[in-house]
Amino acid sequence: MIRKTTLYLTHCVVFLSLLLFTEANLHAQISSISPQQVSFERICAGDIVDGVKFNEYSVSFTYLNFPADVVFEAQLSDEFGNFTNPTATTTLETIQVSATQQTIKFAVPTNLKGSDSYSLRIISNKNVQSQNVKNFSGNTTFSAYYMSYVNSFFINNKDQNATICAGGNLTLSVYNPTPEVPESSPANSPNLKYKWYKDDVLIAGQTASSIIVSSTGIYYAEIDYGFCTSENISSNRVTVTSSSSGSAVTITSSLGNPFCPNGTGTVLLATSGNSYVWKKDGVVIPGVTTRSYTADNAGIYTVEVDFGGCIATGSIDLKVNGFSASIDVADEHILAEGETLNVSLTTDATTPTIQWYLNDNPINGANGLSYLVTLRGNYKVVISQASGCVATREFNFTIRGQGKSTVIPNIVSMQNPYWDLPVEYQNQQTNVIILSSQGEIVFEGVNYDSSKWVIKDFKNVNPVYYYVIQSDTGEKKGSITVIK
DSSP states (O other): OHHHHHHHHHHHHHHHHHHHHHHHHHHHTOOEEEEOOOSOSSEEETOEETTEEOOOEEEEEEEESOOTTOOEEEEEOOTTSOSSSOEEOEEEEEEEEETTEEEEEEEOOTTOOOEEEEOEEEEETTSOBOOOOOOTTSOSOEEEEEOSOOSOBOBGGGOSEEEEOTTOOEEEEBOOSOTTSGGGOGGGOTTOOEEEEETTEEOTTOOSSEEEEOSOEEEEEEEOOGGGOOTTSBBOOEEEEEOSSOOOOOEEETTOSSBOOOSSOEEEEEOOOSEEEEEETTEEOTTOOSSEEEEOSOEEEEEEEEOSSOEEEEEEEEOBSSOOEEESSOSEEEEOTTOOEEEEEEEOOSSOEEEEEETTEEOTTOOSSEEEEOSOEEEEEEEEEOSSSOEEEEEEEEEEEOOOOOSOOOEEETTSOBOOOOGGGOSTTOEEEEEOTTSOEEEEESSOOTTSOBOOOOOSSSOEEEEEEEETTEEEEEEEEEEO
């Protein structure tokens, strides 16, 4: 009995040891990324440092249990702090501090949608990401802006004074004498928002590049960069006084408002005066100096009327009586092998007619508000409203493959009729030529991607194509066999 008990206990000890070793080994193989607290409070890129726009930030982190070919990058959230549609950064430099520690220097996009609610994390090409990075104050949410314009600017055509008519108003706008020179005025950056002040008090709700004022006071504007805002990036001050002459300005639409586009537009007619300056969405319409203007599109139209001695402004929020629609897919989407994507439309069109297209070919039976994408290519969906105000809306998007393979494929299946060329050959310096078995060129060009050549026909048994890839490093040739 003692012998059997000893043997049983020995077996238990061995089994327990193996179990503990297996669990420890499994835990040891779990990959992890641990970011360090960064040294910056917020990202205020675009400021001038030593005569150059500054756009370089660093984040350090440690990592465990990754293979040698792992690649890390810093990733920003969207402007609301979510990573569903993250903001890609540009890696400027990767510094290998030790075998398990790196520092990444990165730049933010120059078209970044500025907000005070961004987050930052480290991601890898091994589908592992870190927790959100803490800023200098220990917060995981912080401001991030790219300040495309960082100088003082002018409003009211650089004039320090303006006069409003009795019972009227006028428009103060950001001065933009040379719109063909982007750096000459913040008005050339349409994504910018502004803060307008009257007598040093913020005017709530005014964020556009122009403002309509109807009372006297001292006005000026600042570019709104959230917590990156600087009082140095502000306009001149304009003193607005009133005149006893003049009248209010109104604008009427000949086809009503909203109006139904009829091919000729609607005629906007202003109150009679001596001269006129028309604007659409705050931008001067060049060459229009008459009392009327024919508008084809929706928008906020304003007109400054000079009555002689004072100027008044009228405005109309012109709307089109068509229908609205939206689509829930980006202009480009990367579709992994075997992955599908459900794309949906939202519209208020009356009894809409819908047709989905792939590479300009109608997709048979694809006439609903959603479509399940399984293939790569160039997609289009057209929505039409045939009753009431006849109108059509169109959305376009491209589905691409991941393209991470380094091997040139020599077989293409009709189930997925795309030839996925590795990324290293998808550039301006590489020319790709594809020939049929009869020597006919079916494709030739640079910047190749999987949507540019799609096999549509299968007339022969396993037809063969031939490719020639010409680049700075030489020339590659081979064949492509198409199978069912």
